[in-house]
Amino acid sequence: MQTGTKISAIAHVTLVGWALFGGTFRSEPLPFEVQDVSVISAEEYAALFAPTPAPVVSDAPSDLQEPPKQDDEVKVPEQTEVQQPRPEPVTPPEPQPAPETQPEVVVDTPDPEVVEQTPTLVQPEPEVVALPVPPGKKPKPRPAEKVAPQPVAPPPPEAKPDEVETPPVADEKGADTPREQQEQTAPEEATDQIVTEAEQSKELAPDRSPRPPSKRPQRSEPAQTAEVEKPAEPTKPVAEDKPSSSTDDAVKDALAEALGDAQQSDTTPSGPPLTGGEKDALRVAVSNCWNVGSLSTEALKTTVVVSVTMNRDGTPVTDSIRMLESSGGSSGAAKQAFDAARRAIIRCGAKGYDLPADKYDQWQAIEMTFNPERMRIK
């Protein structure tokens, strides 16, 4: 009996003890956060929870788009003027010495020897820098010397223009390790559209005629039309076409037979193809150096296809740059357009384009089509 009572008492004590102190034996404490608490006044509390006004949508460009020291009178015409040095002192009136001053002799001077050296300056890698475009209405373009695909805000006044943005670094007094001083650099200011003086003050004057450009009523001239229509297209003899097409077919067949399987297997370069991003990076890199500002209006209508062979380090082989074809302009205009394209390839490739080395076979030979159509309407 006593034994039973003892066992029962011990069991009850154990049960009650487990119920009371069971949680104590948990191995992990509950997580908790610690926050700093500071005492604030009632005014500060009210100010902290005061309702904030909704953001105001404005038609004006964002602050970043504004030149740094513009005042309210930004639309005065003198703002876009370029100062010109004073002319030479006025000479007294006298008869024009035309005959004597005529430049008379044109002589081709001998070619000097050309020495090419590799640039020794080390410059940072180019980087495309663009400001985020705010959502909603497109910002109004600003007048800037450079017109680029993407607008760039004016650099800080003390910054040196460069292709990459670098923050200024100064040696801090008392620092453990002295830091190398670094000059601040920023990309050159650019707009994405030419803004004329008239367009700057749009609220004062319309910039374009409301008349549609191409829908001009034409006087019908039946007599002339009849004359034009009369000489009907000369009907080409069927026999003229046949030999050429059959010759083409024969040549195509012969080519296909001659090249056969070799064409199918070898025309595709080995290795994985370039991704869209890699191609875009190359395109943007060349675009940044393709300056069409000094091209003639005719050259701006000329598209050129240029071939270039690349070195493994991503630099172009200068001598390999060739114009494959051109369209839209005269041979003179094509030459100007090709010169600008060649300058772009060489300039921005001087330090090597950022291309994947393991895909060299894919970009060893590149054909670039330079089409200035979109640049004409800037």
Place this chain on the structure above:
Amino acid sequence: MMKFLTSLFLGAALLAAPAHAQGQPLRIVIDEGVIEPMPFAVPDFVPDSAAAADYAREISRVISADLTGTGLFREISSDAFISRVSSFEAPVQFADWKAINAQALVTGAVNVSGNRLSVRFRIWDVFSGAELGSGLQFAGTTDGWRRMAHKVADQVYSRITGEGAYFDSRVAFVSESGPKDQRRKRLAIMDYDGANVQYLTDSSSIVLAPRFSPAGDRLLYTSYESGTPRIYVLDVNRVQRQVLPTQEGTMSFAPRFAPDGKTVLYSLAQGGNTDLWRMDISTGNSVRLTSAPSIETAPSYSPDGSRIVFESDRSGTPQLYVMPANGGEATRISFGQGRYGTPVWSPRGDLIAFTKQNKGRFHIGVMRIDGSEERLLTASFLDEGPTWSPNGRVIMFTRETQGASGQSSLYSVDISGRNLRPVRTPDGASDPSWSPLQN
């Protein structure tokens, strides 16, 4: 024959096969670029003697100023130069010029012998390490050193841009001095950049609207010397003039040469009506081209002489019209809001420059010859009287500031609307007329 051709192509294909086997080239399309001035360097030309030192330095400065003034080029300061050009024949250190991002380089030398001066020069594309064109030499008298500098700059400009040049040209204008209500006006001529101003008339009578002949040797202008406006022809080199024979009791004004330089278009006001007339300068015979009761004025020929653009208020407000050179039915080409006037046909023939007044502002603008693609380039209190550069790329015009003390001055602007800049003149200036390139 077919077999022969087949064999030929087959052989060519087999020869090309190894190259083809290397793989198709990577193809990309570049359709976005930048528009910015091209950096160039003009180190001081090398003087052949001490006497040539000043000329060499000044010629280099004028070349740089010409190129910079276009807005298409940006001069790299000589402070940044790594290389010094001490000999015209020495090889160019392209790496040094690439390092400072000079894309074009102009090297030259100047020789002076007595009053004879010669300039020789070369133009280099730095990044391709090649010469642009061939070396050239100009020779003349020391008095003409500025013209030779302009000619060198013309070569640089046209070889790089592919455009015709315009630096070796002159501008005739009306020089103005004195307050607005008592303004004294004289006919004057200067280099395109404002240098070498010479006065062609005194200020005893009002003169208006000088217009160069196609050869640049004569000027037409309107003078109030006789009390009523009449048209004069002035020989620029000899500064001799003669009045054009027009009917007594009429007012003639707004003259302009035909492209052949033999006939003159002008407006004649008679009995309260103003119409366009054409005069043969050698005979003095005039032909009436319009006969509307409205005011027709400011005529300008197309470069081929086949058409005339002019201003007329026949629709109620001044607008622009185009008609055949011998008269006939005119087609209205301006339809925008406001008033249009002083149309001038571009030397290229593709555009018409004009003055536009709308909502209290004046503009210089351009439009296609059918009136399409109108674009306003300027806006101010008063802009008027455009004139084209010889290459059709730049427009010069008069800008007048507001108020009793307002001054007239000359400005130029690129046809893109960029590079608006004043043209410095000793006094006020108006009514510019740009000459063709000098020979």
